[in-house]
Amino acid sequence: MNIEVIKFGGSSLADASKIKNVAKIINQKTQNETNVIVVVSAMGNSTDTLISLAKEMSNDPNHREMDVLLSTGEIVTSTLLSMHLNYSGTPSISLTGTQAGIRTDDVYGRAKIAEIDGSRIKEELKTKKVVVIAGFQGFSDKQDVTTLGRGGSDTTAVALAVALKARICEIYTDVSGVYTADPRICQNAIPLKQIGYEEMLELATTGARVISARAVEVAAINNMPIIVKNTFDSKQSGTIIQTESNMENINKVRGIAHQQKVGKITIKGVPDSPGIASSVFRPLAEANIAVDTIVQNSSSDNLTDLTFTVSIEDLVAAEKVSNSIVKNIGAKEIDSADDVGSVSIVGTGMTSSPGYAATMFEALYNKQVNIEIISTSEIRITCVVKQSNVTKAVQALHDAFKLDVE
Numbered sequence: 001m002n003i004e005v006i007k008f009g010g011s012s013l014a015d016a017s018k019i020k021n022v023a024k025i026i027n028q029k030t031q032n033e034t035n036v037i038v039v040v041s042a043m044g045n046s047t048d049t050l051i052s053l054a055k056e057m058s059n060d061p062n063h064r065e066m067d068v069l070l071s072t073g074e075i076v077t078s079t080l081l082s083m084h085l086n087y088s089g090t091p092s093i094s095l096t097g098t099q100a101g102i103r104t105d106d107v108y109g110r111a112k113i114a115e116i117d118g119s120r121i122k123e124e125l126k127t128k129k130v131v132v133i134a135g136f137q138g139f140s141d142k143q144d145v146t147t148l149g150r151g152g153s154d155t156t157a158v159a160l161a162v163a164l165k166a167r168i169c170e171i172y173t174d175v176s177g178v179y180t181a182d183p184r185i186c187q188n189a190i191p192l193k194q195i196g197y198e199e200m201l202e203l204a205t206t207g208a209r210v211i212s213a214r215a216v217e218v219a220a221i222n223n224m225p226i227i228v229k230n231t232f233d234s235k236q237s238g239t240i241i242q243t244e245s246n247m248e249n250i251n252k253v254r255g256i257a258h259q260q261k262v263g264k265i266t267i268k269g270v271p272d273s274p275g276i277a278s279s280v281f282r283p284l285a286e287a288n289i290a291v292d293t294i295v296q297n298s299s300s301d302n303l304t305d306l307t308f309t310v311s312i313e314d315l316v317a318a319e320k321v322s323n324s325i326v327k328n329i330g331a332k333e334i335d336s337a338d339d340v341g342s343v344s345i346v347g348t349g350m351t352s353s354p355g356y357a358a359t360m361f362e363a364l365y366n367k368q369v370n371i372e373i374i375s376t377s378e379i380r381i382t383c384v385v386k387q388s389n390v391t392k393a394v395q396a397l398h399d400a401f402k403l404d405v406e
């Protein structure tokens with residue numbers, strides 16, 4: 001079977017006329033013989049609206065109920081799109097994540113896909129229907145609905161493409177591919193023709209939300225090519241994400257990523273003795289909180305300060321866990337901040353060329369941007385800066401590395 005998986009994000013499905021526009025794109029796709037599986041996100045910002053509603057009911061909504069609630073957003077779009085496809089002459093059926101056979105673990109709010117039983121999807125494809133699947137959701141062994149975490153529809157699409165041995169996975173969004181920086185805050189950002197999995201993963205992890213990091217990870221492991229395209233300008237060729245030989249791009253910054261808001265926690269007066277770091281980070285890991293940059297200051301009087309960042313969504317939970325860590329290890333107190341963000345430069349071969357860090361720090365200094373924390377990986381340098389400086393830092397770095405020149 002020649003199968004194509006195409007995913008449309010919430011911005012492409014924000015109202016009735018946009019849903020009809022998506023149906024048109026699908027109608028065109030079905031002109032040739034390809035079997036089309038469509039994955040959809042919830043309309044516009046409707047997931048945020050559902051989260052706000054839940055928080056009016058309880059300041060810590062029950063996780064199981066929350067997942068059922070949030071899964072309805074994607075069910076709304078899948079049914080509406082399927083209705084319009086049928087009306088406009090393309091036979092179609094919508095499936096929830098459960099009906100599509102997407103089995104996950106039982107971690108509500110950030111479930112991982114364990115297995116996909118594609119038999120129902122294949123049955124429907126055989127009857128020449130376009131199968132429209134509600135993204136971002138699955139079911140646990142207890143038959144409860146689970147969700148995959150924010151941006152999870154991208155993961156649904158790539159995982160389905162892998163499970164059903166599709167040729168390619170197309171991600172349709174509201175910009176013309178993966179740019180050298182977020183085109184909404186960097187005026188001269190340009191779309192990349194192609195990018196390798198490794199660089200894309202670093203960009204996505206550090207804030208380029210055009211595709212979710214987990215989706216890139218699934219694609220990389222399974223060698224599934226992804227094309228990121230513009231729903232509203234289908235003439236643009238978009239960006240292909242695939243295995244890339246580094247021959248041509250070595251020693252080049254490929255892109256700038258940013259996070260407008262991250263959470264920062266400092267545990268003060270930590271006893272400086274072996275095993276302390278694990279006593280801090282194990283409980284955070286057990287609470288499913290991913291920690292980004294970590295800095296341990298040099299100690300005086302055998303006491304040290306430990307600073308780390310987490311995603312802004314995890315800040316409240318991280319504060320709770322950190323307060324209990326303080327008690328357990330006999331530290332002094334915690335200090336938390338939500339007024340910082342981050343900027344990152346990403347490119348293979350950076351570690352072998354020390355000039356990149358110097359250029360980055362100089363560019364930030366020239367704009368009077370103070371750096372609070374620095375962290376590096378083999379192909380990335382990240383600086384935590386005040387939120388109010390994030391936009392100008394992105395533009396300054398884009399200019400310093402001349403990313404507007406192909």
Ligand code: ADP
Nearest residue numbers: 009010011173174178179181182184208209210
């Ligand atoms: P969707 O609704 O399709 O899931 P998202 O809002 O999640 O769309 O992602 C698309 C947005 O990602 C773009 O509108 C853009 O502002 C943002 N973005 C951030 N970094 C990049 C980048 N490097 N390239 C393209 N878009 C980016």
Ligand code: ASP
Nearest residue numbers: 041047136150151152153
């Ligand atoms: N609707 C979910 C979210 O807003 C999932 C997605 O859009 O991919 O995060």
Ligand code: MG
Nearest residue numbers: 009151209210
């Ligand atoms: Mg998205």
